[in-house]
Amino acid sequence: MKSVDPIVETDLAAYVDNQLGINRRIEVEAYLSENPQIAAQVMADLSLKGELRLALADQNRAARPQTRDAARRLEGALSRGRLFSTLRRAAAVILLIATGWLANAYVGPFGATSVVASVQPPAFVEEAVRAHQTTLLRETMHSQRETADYDANDIRAATGIVMPAVPKGWRVMDVQIFPSAFGPSVEMAVSPGKGEVLSLFAVRPGNFTVQQALPFASGVTQASYWQIGEVAYALVSDTRKANELNGIAQKLAGSLY
Missing domain, CATH: 3.40.1000 (Protein Transport Mog1p; Chain A)
Structure with missing residues (x-):
């Protein structure tokens, strides 16, 4: 299916944030199926977003309310646009450190962690x-x-x-x-x-x-x-x-x- 309107960066950001209507989402997915390099970038964004939410949802780690508020603001800033990969990874590391998740569970750049491993798989x-x-x-x-x-x-x-x-x-x-x-x-x-x-x-x-x-x-x-x-x-x-x-x-x- 070919889209009348070209797929632009804001469409990809909205796709990652699950903010597209069904018709536009289908058009974006068709575009990604024809552009594997861009699909890989979107995959990295989706993975990062999931890890950010897992870090914020981990209630077993002790953290000050101010720290969690800052982490949530950082997640919101990330969700408003797709940043350069280096800035995105740096922000994610800062977030994970702030929530106390990185110190005990981090085993490599966006690798397996105890939090991720506990998620119900497909x-x-x-x-x-x-x-x-x-x-x-x-x-x-x-x-x-x-x-x-x-x-x-x-x-x-x-x-x-x-x-x-x-x-x-x-x-x-x-x-x-x-x-x-x-x-x-x-x-x-x-x-x-x-x-x-x-x-x-x-x-x-x-x-x-x-x-x-x-x-x-x-x-x-x-x-x-x-x-x-x-x-x-x-x-x-x-x-x-x-x-x-x-x-x-x-x-x-x-x-x-």
Whole structure:
């Protein structure tokens, strides 16, 4: 769908702030789907806005009322426009320090934190974890033949899902199309080496958004999930630490641009 009015910076800011009408929002999403670099910038803005709100919502940290008021004013200033990335990151660091969140939970530039990890993930993440467990079960059954023939173009043509580039040195062990609540999903078992098995799950959840990789834990299973446009992804492992898995997920997401 082509917009009669060109998409400008104020439209992108309003999109991040969820202040667009449905028609204009659809036009902006169509524009983002055709401009991946700008979509990545919007994804960073959405991620930052979410982290700011999580920091402000954390009621377990002690902070003076004046500090919280200043933090809220800073969030309001950020919501009124998309700032340069350096200023935006600097403001976010100041905010996180002010709310007491950074000192105990910060593990890297906008990386996994205890606050982020406690957020309820989208439904597709739970499906990714179940698919991972099914893959591990298949590994133990000699009667279940693995399908290591991997054709990214074939998967895209059949499902509309674009898979990330498999890192050099990784081995594709199995690729399956699984049913899900959202339609066909792709479950890929990959081995980075040393007998380790990771699962890369992809599905079209029925909405358009851009979301940086975020961590999720289910018992001993760790997952890192993200979304680019109409396709959502999750990287799942029983052996990797959350921060390490999230870093790998960010690199996989980067291969899609």
